[in-house]
Amino acid sequence: MASDLPPLFSFLMFLPLLPFSVAQTYSNVSLNSFLSTLDDNSSWLSPSGEFAIGFHRLENQDLFLLAIWFDKIPQKTVVWYANGDNPAPRGSKIEFNGRLLLKDPQGNEIWKASSIGNDQASYAAMLDTGNFVIASRDSGYLWESFNNPTDTILPTQILEVGGMLSSRQKETNYSKGRFQLRMLPDGNLVLNPIALPTEFAYDAYYISNTLEADKMDSGYRVVFNESGYLYILRRNGNIFNLTSGNIVPIRDFYYRATLDFDGVFTQYSYPRTTNGNESWSIVWSIPDDICVNIGGGLGSGACGFNSFCVLSPEQRPTCQCPPDYSLLDPNNKFSGCKPNFMQGCDEDEPGSPEDLFEFQVLEGTNWPTSDYERLEPYTEEDCKKSCLHDCYCAVAVFGGRICWKKKLPLSNGKWSITDTGTMSLIKIRKANRPPVSNTKKKDQGTLSVLLGSSVFFNFLLLAAISLVIFFTYKRKMIRRDCKVTGASEINLCPFTYKELEEATDGFKEELGRGSFGIVYKGVMEMGSCNFVAVKKLDRVQESEKEFKTESRTRTAIRGTKGYVAAEWFRNMAITTKVDVYSFGVVLLEIICCRKSVALKTDGEERAILTDWAYDCYGEGKLDALVENDPDAMSDMGRVERLVKVAIWCIQEEPSLRPTMKKVTLMLEGIVEVPMPPCPCPFSYVSSIINVPE
Numbered sequence: 277m278a279s280d281l282p283p284l285f286s287f288l289m290f291l292p293l294l295p296f297s298v299a300q301t302y303s304n305v306s307l308n309s310f311l312s313t314l315d316d317n318s319s320w321l322s323p324s325g326e327f328a329i330g331f332h333r334l335e336n337q338d339l340f341l342l343a344i345w346f347d348k349i350p351q352k353t354v355v356w357y358a359n360g361d362n363p364a365p366r367g368s369k370i371e372f373n374g375r376l377l378l379k380d381p382q383g384n385e386i387w388k389a390s391s392i393g394n395d396q397a398s399y400a401a402m403l404d405t406g407n408f409v410i411a412s413r414d415s416g417y418l419w420e421s422f423n424n425p426t427d428t429i430l431p432t433q434i435l436e437v438g439g440m441l442s443s444r445q446k447e448t449n450y451s452k453g454r455f456q457l458r459m460l461p462d463g464n465l466v467l468n469p470i471a472l473p474t475e476f477a478y479d480a481y482y483i484s485n486t487l488e489a490d491k492m493d494s495g496y497r498v499v500f501n502e503s504g505y506l507y508i509l510r511r512n513g514n515i516f517n518l519t520s521g522n523i524v525p526i527r528d529f530y531y532r533a534t535l536d537f538d539g540v541f542t543q544y545s546y547p548r549t550t551n552g553n554e555s556w557s558i559v560w561s562i563p564d565d566i567c568v569n570i571g572g573g574l575g576s577g578a579c580g581f582n583s584f585c586v587l588s589p590e591q592r593p594t595c596q597c598p599p600d601y602s603l604l605d606p607n608n609k610f611s612g613c614k615p616n617f618m619q620g621c622d623e624d625e626p627g628s629p630e631d632l633f634e635f636q637v638l639e640g641t642n643w644p645t646s647d648y649e650r651l652e653p654y655t656e657e658d659c660k661k662s663c664l665h666d667c668y669c670a671v672a673v674f675g676g677r678i679c680w681k682k683k684l685p686l687s688n689g690k691w692s693i694t695d696t697g698t699m700s701l702i703k704i705r706k707a708n709r710p711p712v713s714n715t716k717k718k719d720q721g722t723l724s725v726l727l728g729s730s731v732f733f734n735f736l737l738l739a740a741i742s743l744v745i746f747f748t749y750k751r752k753m754i755r756r757d758c759k760v761t762g763a764s765e766i767n768l769c770p771f772t773y774k775e776l777e778e779a780t781d782g783f784k785e786e787l788g789r790g791s792f793g794i795v796y797k798g799v800m801e802m803g804s805c806n807f808v809a810v811k812k813l814d815r816v817q818e819s820e821k822e823f824k825t826e827s828r829t830r831t832a833i834r835g836t837k838g839y840v841a842a843e844w845f846r847n848m849a850i851t852t853k854v855d856v857y858s859f860g861v862v863l864l865e866i867i868c869c870r871k872s873v874a875l876k877t878d879g880e881e882r883a884i885l886t887d888w889a890y891d892c893y894g895e896g897k898l899d900a901l902v903e904n905d906p907d908a909m910s911d912m913g914r915v916e917r918l919v920k921v922a923i924w925c926i927q928e929e930p931s932l933r934p935t936m937k938k939v940t941l942m943l944e945g946i947v948e949v950p951m952p953p954c955p956c957p958f959s960y961v962s963s964i965i966n967v968p969e
């Protein structure tokens with residue numbers, strides 16, 4: 277007779293027999309049972325062996341989740357987990373003693389099944405539906421994993437009003453993620469991003485619209501029925517299908533619906549009979565286009581901040597960075613992007629915005645919630661110019677006659693093939709600083725070798741300082757009609773200690789104190805009226821040793837404001853190059869006959885000498901620096917050389933600054949002075965050095 281039965285019927289008859297073939301491993305979980313991570317693969321199985329509860333080991337880590345998974349699927353797909361935010365170490369235990377407990381090796385509780393009533397539990401069981409239950413003596417369920425879902429629901433599971441699914445962080449990280457699916461009391465099923473860690477709900481990116489004016493028609497539970505269909509049940513008994521169309525029968529396929537880590541709620545299927553080489557297929561998913569649907573107010577959108585979302589053919593969000601931006605976390609495409617360059621709100625930066633920035637065009641891309649200004653009517657050129665001259669502006673979007681200026685962080689970014697006619701102009705920095713020529717680096721290398729001996733070094737230091745003083749007084753002499761005795765005077769002259777002692781009358785008259793010594797007034801026979809200042813390095817042995825063993829060390833700031841290098845203000849090593857910087861500032865003061873910071877000048881651009889000098893140099897208007905100095909005006913060649921040397925000295929990057937030895941050689945005209953690069957700041961902490969009090 278059996279052979280006359282239709283095939284479907286014989287299959288159904290066979291089905292209940294199936295569990296018994298694997299039933300040996302199944303039994304109810306009796307009181308005081310436990311599982312340990314130490315016994316590999318130990319778990320409690322469902323009667324059919326399709327589901328198991330136990331320890332799930334995290335990929336590439338010795339950490340475990342208390343989890344439920346599809347045990348017959350090679351991937352052991354996890355459908356429920358207890359301690360996603362707090363994985364358990366090896367040696368942990370799962371205990372059933374009436375409650376379900378997860379304990380670490382020391383016996384501390386990591387997690388427990390809460391909401392257990394006062395009734396006495398008599399056993400627990402992993403059911404064939406994927407539901408793990410703790411049952412009382414009369415077999416009423418005291419606790420069910422189905423009532424405490426994580427990111428997945430299974431056929432026969434119901435999500436009541438107030439019920440929620442939470443996404444994970446990543447496919448392999450089960451910490452609480454950025455998205456929620458909620459059945460709201462008003463009758464709507466919604467998907468929304470959340471603010472971590474507080475879980476404040478941002479605007480929904482999917483709404484089922486099952487809220488009716490007549491409350492009787494509104495939705496009140498999400499049902500995943502035993503045939504594998506998902507729908508919202510209304511109070512009047514009608515249904516709102518989530519699963520669209522007909523699906524293959526559940527006897528042939530496993531089903532699950534998961535709020536994926538990328539925010540897409542997806543129903544998946546997996547064939548029950550496999551050749552061991554299958555994967556989960558998508559049956560349907562909501563929303564249709566998360567990139568567009570998530571366009572709400574707060575939060576970063578489908579992707580992280582500053583990135584933009586492109587929908588894949590499987591309706592999955594993929595995230596990309598704008599040109600010259602890169603991922604915050606290179607291993608996580610959803611982490612957001614950061615610009616590879618410095619933004620532009622740095623007043624000290626020389627050069628016009630046109631010199632510093634340019635635009636890259638991205639068609640069809642927009643960040644609709646990052647606007648801070650709208651200019652209309654405007655041309656594309658006006659739009660670009662406006663963004664260029666506005667240091668807040670990171671991106672300008674131009675379309676029609678409207679220019680939107682956008683600021684960082686950019687949010688809700690998306691690319692759409694239909695979004696033609698608008699273009700995003702991404703403001704990026706032009707290739708940064710002028711390259712440093714190789715010959716110069718080589719020179720510095722040789723010189724640092726030359727400077728090995730500390731005696732030689734100190735000697736040079738003294739000589740260099742004397743030279744500066746010499747320059748100072750020489751200019752004054754010219755004004756006072758002192759006679760200059762010849763070009764040889766500007767050559768480097770070594771002095772003995774005795775000579776300097778005599779010149780300062782035994783280091784008698786103190787002019788000031790510097791980082792490593794005291795400066796004394798002196799007179800030196802070098803022509804006529806040659807006053808000099810001599811710095812006596814009182815701590816020279818010590819400080820020299822400090823520099824050698826570690827004019828690298830970190831120490832309290834020493835120096836006069838307006839003359840000290842930026843390293844002092846940053847978490848950077850202090851080297852002898854800080855004094856090269858100060859020397860450069862003083863040299864500029866000498867050349868220009870003015871203070872490094874001048875509040876009362878005829879123009880803001882002149883207030884900071886270092887900046888103004890570079891601007892003048894860059895624009896080929898060096899005469900502006902010495903316009904009241906006819907002698908200098910008559911020898912612009914030398915002015916240029918001196919200014920170039922000074923600009924080398926005030927480079928932001930200490931390694932670019934020449935050594936003092938090199939400085940003296942350049943000042944003397946013995947070596948060529950290469951064209952100096954811009955002494956531009958190289959980080960957000962700009963050169964506050966020149967800001968007056």
Ligand SMILES: *[C@@H]1O[C@H](CO)[C@@H](O)[C@H](O)[C@H]1NC(C)=O
Binds near residue numbers: 303399415
């Ligand atoms: C599990 O416990 C229930 C209630 O005591 C009982 O009805 C059922 O037969 C048990 N199943 C097994 C496999 O022990």
Ligand SMILES: *[C@@H]1O[C@H](CO)[C@@H](O)[C@H](O)[C@H]1NC(C)=O
Binds near residue numbers: 317
């Ligand atoms: C545990 O499971 C893994 C993967 O399923 C398998 O390779 C391993 O042999 C199992 N270990 C034991 C002791 O059964």
Ligand SMILES: *[C@@H]1O[C@H](CO)[C@@H](O)[C@H](O)[C@H]1NC(C)=O
Binds near residue numbers: 445
């Ligand atoms: C998962 O991600 C969170 C947030 O990024 C992180 O704090 C946590 O350490 C990660 N967990 C694991 C097990 O890697």
Ligand SMILES: *[C@@H]1O[C@H](CO)[C@@H](O)[C@H](O)[C@H]1NC(C)=O
Binds near residue numbers: 504507515
């Ligand atoms: C499950 O829901 C679908 C769609 O509403 C329906 O066609 C099917 O009959 C339901 N199955 C059962 C067993 O109720």
Ligand SMILES: *[C@@H]1O[C@H](CO)[C@@H](O)[C@H](O)[C@H]1NC(C)=O
Binds near residue numbers: 515517521522
């Ligand atoms: C829901 O889907 C089922 C199965 O495809 C179909 O029979 C039923 O008519 C649908 N109901 C509604 C209200 O669309």
Ligand SMILES: *[C@@H]1O[C@H](CO)[C@@H](O)[C@H](O)[C@H]1NC(C)=O
Binds near residue numbers: 551553
């Ligand atoms: C197994 O899967 C891989 C990758 O999905 C595929 O390339 C291969 O052909 C499959 N093998 C069989 C036997 O189906």
